[in-house]
Amino acid sequence: MTMSGETSAPPRQELVPAAALFHSLSDTTRLAIVQRLAAGEARVVDLTVRLGLAQSTVSAHLACLRDCGLVQGRPEGRQMFYALTRPELLDLLAAAQTLLGATGSAVALCPNFGAEVSGVRGE
Structure with a gap:
């Protein structure tokens, strides 16, 4: 970047x-x-x-x-x-959930890695 x-x-x-x-x-x-x-x-x-x-x-x-x-x-x-x-993996996943909650749908709408690109829609 x-x-x-x-x-x-x-x-x-x-x-x-x-x-x-x-x-x-x-x-x-x-x-x-x-x-x-x-x-x-x-x-x-x-x-x-x-x-x-x-x-x-x-x-x-x-x-x-x-x-x-x-x-x-x-x-x-x-x-x-x-x-x-x-067990640290569970901490990482919990932190990811917190981050996802804070960013709302921004990650899902990402043009490179979002739901539309990966084929996952509406989940």
Whole structure:
């Protein structure tokens, strides 16, 4: 982002991990999974029923969250129970809700990342 009177500079290297974190949470399915896991452990089958998505889709999103260190699996017999790895994630989501409440519909109307762009309408 360039402020008036400033030249464009390359992205700051120290911001790369934060950008990756927010990118991992930028998908509505992954956010829905995190929201469900905030209530406690769940199996893939629990998440597929809750979200109405295919097992392969849920598994792919869980893999993304797991690769980012936000979710972990705990095997029990032939089943895998998934849970959030960091309680700080709940604080981040609560802060996001506060920010969204303060900005009203500005983020949803953003021409780059808003609801019209992502295909989510009226939610």
